[in-house]
């Protein structure tokens with residue numbers, strides 16, 4: 656028996672995303688619980704966000720956030736697709752939408768786990784020069800006063 660046809664999904668660049676919608680999507684992919692106000696602040700802060708919705712219901716099933724200096728580089732932030740909608744080309748469409756917003760610029764991402772397969776399938780490459788992802792938690796600051 657063939658698989659049922661995929662539900663149509665509309666992909667758009669824009670900020671019309673509610674904080675509670677993003678919080679629910681992040682929880683659905685296993686990225687923990689987040690407050691709606693905190694998520695609304697994050698959506699506002701990113702220079703570009705892309706959303707994927709089921710037109711019939713308006714349900715948010717995909718989200719991508721990114722920053723660019725619009726001159727030399729674009730950096731991806733979050734990219735998530737609801738588990739019930741994965742492997743239907745939705746993240747690929749969101750990525751293309753973002754890439755066409757800032758055309759002609761290299762795009763960098765720190766890919767988590769299996770997501771690297773998705774980026775490689777979309778033409779992303781490991782840099783020739785060694786690159787290490789580093790981060791610092793505020794409590795690790797060497798200039799912070801002793802507790």
Ligand SMILES: CC(C)(COP(=O)(O)OP(=O)(O)OC[C@H]1O[C@@H](n2cnc3c(N)ncnc32)[C@H](O)[C@@H]1OP(=O)(O)O)[C@@H](O)C(=O)NCCC(=O)NCCS
Pocket residue numbers: 684733734735736737740741742743744745746747748764765766767769770772773774776777
């Ligand atoms: C990574 C993610 C965004 C991909 O979304 P998606 O809509 O399923 O991706 P697409 O359908 O556009 O995938 C396109 C191609 O990428 C590759 N791909 C996607 N997910 C893959 C996976 N988990 N393993 C291996 N290859 C994968 C496949 O080649 C796929 O084509 P195919 O389905 O015809 O084989 C989604 O799995 C997700 O939300 N994961 C959890 C959150 C996450 O890890 N985000 C990335 C943080 S950097």
